[in-house]
Amino acid sequence: MAKTLPNTRLETLVFTTPDIREYVAIEKERGVAFLTDTPVKLRHGLFIQTLPSRFTGNSLGFVEWHTNDHRSYPPASGITEEPLLPKPSSGYQTGISVLDHAATRVRAQDRNAAILEFLSLTNYHYDFAVYVKSLNSITSVARRKKDDFAMVFTSGILGDTGDGASGPTEKFIRTYGTRVHHIAFRTERIVETVAALKADGMAFLLDLVGSPEEGLRQIFTVPSPHTMLVTEYIQRYGGLDGFFTRSNVELLTKATEKQ
Numbered sequence: 464m465a466k467t468l469p470n471t472r473l474e475t476l477v478f479t480t481p482d483i484r485e486y487v488a489i490e491k492e493r494g495v496a497f498l499t500d501t502p503v504k505l506r507h508g509l510f511i512q513t514l515p516s517r518f519t520g521n522s523l524g525f526v527e528w529h530t531n532d533h534r535s536y537p538p539a540s541g542i543t544e545e546p547l548l549p550k551p552s553s554g555y556q557t558g559i560s561v562l563d564h565a566a567t568r569v570r571a572q573d574r575n576a577a578i579l580e581f582l583s584l585t586n587y588h589y590d591f592a593v594y595v596k597s598l599n600s601i602t603s604v605a606r607r608k609k610d611d612f613a614m615v616f617t618s619g620i621l622g623d624t625g626d627g628a629s630g631p632t633e634k635f636i637r638t639y640g641t642r643v644h645h646i647a648f649r650t651e652r653i654v655e656t657v658a659a660l661k662a663d664g665m666a667f668l669l670d671l672v673g674s675p676e677e678g679l680r681q682i683f684t685v686p687s688p689h690t691m692l693v694t695e696y697i698q699r700y701g702g703l704d705g706f707f708t709r710s711n712v713e714l715l716t717k718a719t720e721k722q
């Protein structure tokens with residue numbers, strides 16, 4: 464699929480900044496390259512994005528808003544067209560809310576460089592990592608504060624050896640390259656929501672994992688044929704101040720072997 468859709472990927476994740484010109488000046492001084500020389504004028508602010516990272520393939524976008532409309536990205540000179548198709552309303556969408564995290568697959572040897580690059584471009588800090596030795600997998604989490612969107616980096620513990628010992632993450636990169644593997648949406652009533660998604664034709668890589676007692680329930684869809692992205696649905700119980708239970712990470716990582 465990656466060969467037939469070479470340019471299909473999640474391109475950028477956008478972060479806000481109070482002073483984009485100062486931000487760009489500081490990052491340029493550090494050698495960071497942007498797609499445009501100066502920030503682009505939006506109708507409601509200023510925007511710039513980096514060149515895609517050589518470690519992750521992700522570009523990072525930055526926006527300085529000038530009005531209270533924080534959801535409108537057309538350039539100042541752009542014309543906006545309304546979507547031709549109305550958003551379907553099957554009822555279950557109300558249980559699905561904000562982005563919880565995005566998970567990027569990186570090569571084992573680029574793990575530290577990819578995380579440090581992200582930390583130096585944002586005000587996120589490195590939080591923790593979960594090792595799953597049997598699957599040659601490390602899941603590293605960068606966060607800003609509790610309950611905020613998190614950036615997750617998944618890699619092998621050891622690099623790709625070209626055989627079965629490499630684990631699903633290094634194998635994924637062999638087939639699809641480094642890229643965002645999944646985006647996770649916080650979900651209420653996850654059991655009912657997933658059942659409704661299934662009834663609507665959505666296929667999943669595994670059954671729901673976790674439990675309210677463990678603080679989390681999670682599931683992965685199959686990759687989208689249009690974007691190649693997997694969607695994760697995640698419900699948190701009792702304000703768990705963590706991200707993944709160890710057993711969930713193992714089961715979810717294992718399930719990606721099917722891709």
Ligand SMILES: [Fe+2]
Nearest residue numbers: 564566647695
């Ligand atoms: Fe995830």
